Amino acid sequence: MKILLLGKNGQVGWELQRALAPLGDVIALDRHGLAGLSGDMTQPQAIYNTIMTVKPDVVVNAAAYTAVDLAETEQDQADLVNHQTVKAAAEACQQVNALFVHYSTDYVFDGLGQTSFLETDRIAPLNVYGQTKVQGEQAIIASGCDYLIFRTSWVYAARGKNFLKTMLNLAQQREELSIIDDQVGAPTSAELIADITAQAIPQTAADSMKTGVYHLVASGETSWFGYANYVFEQARVFGLELAVQKVNPIPTMTYPTPATRPHNSRLNNQKLQQTFRLNLPHWQEGVKRILAELLSK
Ligand code: NDP
Numbered sequence: 001m002k003i004l005l006l007g008k009n010g011q012v013g014w015e016l017q018r019a020l021a022p023l024g025d026v027i028a029l030d031r032h033g034l035a036g037l038s039g040d041m042t043q044p045q046a047i048y049n050t051i052m053t054v055k056p057d058v059v060v061n062a063a064a065y066t067a068v069d070l071a072e073t074e075q076d077q078a079d080l081v082n083h084q085t086v087k088a089a090a091e092a093c094q095q096v097n098a099l100f101v102h103y104s105t106d107y108v109f110d111g112l113g114q115t116s117f118l119e120t121d122r123i124a125p126l127n128v129y130g131q132t133k134v135q136g137e138q139a140i141i142a143s144g145c146d147y148l149i150f151r152t153s154w155v156y157a158a159r160g161k162n163f164l165k166t167m168l169n170l171a172q173q174r175e176e177l178s179i180i181d182d183q184v185g186a187p188t189s190a191e192l193i194a195d196i197t198a199q200a201i202p203q204t205a206a207d208s209m210k211t212g213v214y215h216l217v218a219s220g221e222t223s224w225f226g227y228a229n230y231v232f233e234q235a236r237v238f239g240l241e242l243a244v245q246k247v248n249p250i251p252t253m254t255y256p257t258p259a260t261r262p263h264n265s266r267l268n269n270q271k272l273q274q275t276f277r278l279n280l281p282h283w284q285e286g287v288k289r290i291l292a293e294l295l296s297k
Contacts, residue, residue: 001205004056004098005029006039006047006089007063011157012103015194016062023198027054031063039063041081044088051092058201059093060101061086064133068107069258071129082132087139094145099204099211101197106153106185106217108134111262116221118268119151119213127259137213146208148200150193150216150272153265154227156286157190158293167228168235168294171244181225181249185265186217189286200276210275215267218283225249227287234288238295 001024007013008028020026029039029050037054038046041063051059065071065081086102093100107130109117125131140147156162164187170177196216204210222230225247232242252261269280 001025001058002054002056003027003058003060004051004054006041006059006061010062010064010066011155011160011162011190012193013062014159015157015190016060016197019194019198020060023201024057027056041085042077044080044085047085048088048092051089051096051098055096056098057205058099058101059089060197061089062103064103065129068127068129071132072127072258075128078128078132079135082129083135083139086136087143090140090143090145090147093147094143098145099201100140100145100147101201102136102140102147102149103193104133104137104149104151105130106151106265106267107262108137108151109262109264111264113264116266116268117215117264119215119271126262129259146204146211148204148211149213150197151213151267152188152193152216153185153267154187155190155193156187156290158290160190163224163227164231164287164290165294167231171232171235171242172240173243175243176246176248177228177244178248178250179225179228180252180255181223182251183261183263183265184221184223186219186221186267187227187283187287188216188218189290191289192218192281192286196272196276196278196280199278203276214272214275215269216272217267217269217280218286219269219280220282220284221266222283223249230284230287231291234291235295238291240295
């Protein structure tokens with residue numbers, strides 16, 4: 001199996017380099033490309049040409065414009081990377097009959113209610129980033145290619161910038177922290193996303209009925225406040241000395257950001273578990289593992 005991986009150095013892209021390797025020949029690109037192949041997601045035609053040249057069996061797109069607040073003012077750039085180039089890539093996949101694997105987000109929903117969103121629920125993004133991700137999804141579906149769109153949430157990894165690492169740093173510097181307690185979701189490790197992707201690809205290659213949109217998140221739920229407290233508790237178990245003594249739960253409205261965030265980021269992951277006969281473990285399992293990795297260095 002020949003696999004073209006775009007965005008190889010992101011949180012998910014890095015883990016995919018590891019997880020996809022056993023499936024076959026992986027050509028992994030970052031924005032700088034390699035040997036005449038473009039990995040620049042601001043260049044739709046160049047990405048289209050790259051796929052036409054490589055003629056892979058599978059394209060995995062881990063590249064994205066992920067600066068949620070900046071997207072409010074850099075709408076064109078976000079649209080180019082998350083929509084226009086994704087559309088070109090999907091059209092090339094349709095031409096060469098490649099499976100297109102892509103990642104999307106809980107931000108496609110409006111975040112209302114208390115229950116977990118199903119894949120079929122109404123799309124209503126609250127911010128520009130979410131809007132561009134929706135348009136990316138829709139372009140893939142309209143292209144007619146075989147695809148797997150994995151919507152995920154609250155991604156963390158040992159590598160890259162994320163909430164878990166930010167909290168770990170802040171808790172070593174400050175005695176008091178205030179953390180949002182009215183946004184609920186599931187922290188999901190890049191490792192888990194990559195491993196599930198590697199399991200789902202051969203299954204979909206063998207049965208194109210499995211093509212579709214799936215919610216790929218760890219099981220269980222928490223708020224950012226609950227998540228941070230668990231990180232602090234476990235970090236102490238692993239022997240890390242923290243300065244933080246007091247952690248205050250605060251509502252979103254006391255921490256305004258340029259992009260509106262959904263209050264409810266719960267994604268129902270039953271469809272993925274049933275279709276691929278896979279288990280999505282509780283979010284605390286992955287957090288514990290990453291802390292062990294980070295703190296044993
Ligand atoms: P990262 O921000 O860690 O990685 C994104 C990657 O995209 C980076 O390697 C970046 O390259 C690359 N990239 C950005 N712009 C371009 C460009 N113009 N050309 C080529 N590459 C580019 O994201 P994650 O790994 O966390 O996210 C993976 C997927 O999951 C994305 O689709 C994202 O939308 C989705 N997702 C992420 C969530 C999160 O919490 N992070 C939550 C929900 C969904 P470089 O390193 O050079 O900047």
